Amino acid sequence: MAKRTAREQLVVGAADMLGRRGLRATSVRELAKHSGAPLGSTYHYFPGGKTQVAVEAVEFADALTMRVLGDAISADGPVGGLGRFVNMWRDVVVNSDFRAGCPVLAVSVEEPDDDDAPLQAAARAFERWTDLLAESLRMHGAEDDTAQRTAILIVASIEGTVAMCRAQRSTAPLDRTADALEHLVRSIID
Amino acid sequence: MAKRTAREQLVVGAADMLGRRGLRATSVRELAKHSGAPLGSTYHYFPGGKTQVAVEAVEFADALTMRVLGDAISADGPVGGLGRFVNMWRDVVVNSDFRAGCPVLAVSVEEPDDDDAPLQAAARAFERWTDLLAESLRMHGAEDDTAQRTAILIVASIEGTVAMCRAQRSTAPLDRTADALEHLVRSIID
């Protein structure tokens, strides 16, 4: 991995903090400290302030998910790929002592104040993920309507399940959802 | 409906604001204003401060959901009942211009500061909802393991889908999830 610039470090740190705390609870002060940068540097790199940081953090999480999920599905198909993807989330949740979460979901459950750019970035992420999944399901023989509604169900249920695991401090919900999705996907592809 | 006391009004208002903004973004000041009560009254009724209000708001949402979902399932069975429950959520989301959400999910995606009582209340709510659904599925012929994992999938996917609808300002995700869940539930019961 190439040397990470201070600017990139801020975006990565913001994505982590958004997933843990949510948008409103993530302060620029703490983000700067967390990333080892002075407060002023943040506004130097991101003239748009907190909103700009949030948008780029969501886009970073989007790109990362597209890559990880896309690679897993390409390598192992929808069933195995989804299993690998859920396993990654289980590790994230456990390794953070049930505190880490998805920054895209975090942004989606908060009313925007004045600027809804972060929310729009979240909407684009959800659309890209569902399109990726639906395409894969179609390529493995699922009918178009079935592929679309199943793709939405997969994205929504993984997001919801991660939140349930955090509240219950247990990976049991994620284990069950993984089983349920495996059965479901097997039933709609060749 | 009986006359609602100022205290009850504060709890109901808190549940609404939590679903829209999240826990950290909901200020006691605005809650008091929103409920027509002075700031001091809030601390009179809730000596535990914001945390106590949040716990009671989550418990209120829990009880309301248990009643609405329980009644729907009792009357129409798992398939029809779930359809009615999802329709209720669609109305809530549309009538709030895609701003209202679930207070239980909102609490679950935020790292607790010092007191995790609201998060624990959210965990109890999720457990009660999944138990309610699993029991209904079993009573309609689903095998135990299948009922449990499907119940989790239902709760998680509805929570996640409501968030997706808010981000995308569209009810399409909820429509698709409703279809997917209907197909799925039909396939596992008699």
Added chain:
DNA sequence: GTCTATACGAAGATAGAC
């Protein structure tokens, strides 16, 4: 370009007047 110091408002919470 980097960072310190600070302005200004709003947060949670409380004291104490009525």
Added chain:
DNA sequence: GTCTATCTTCGTATAGAC
């Protein structure tokens, strides 16, 4: 019991020294 005024801390953001 109800509410106003206020304390302290923390938020976003910026000015300006180096």
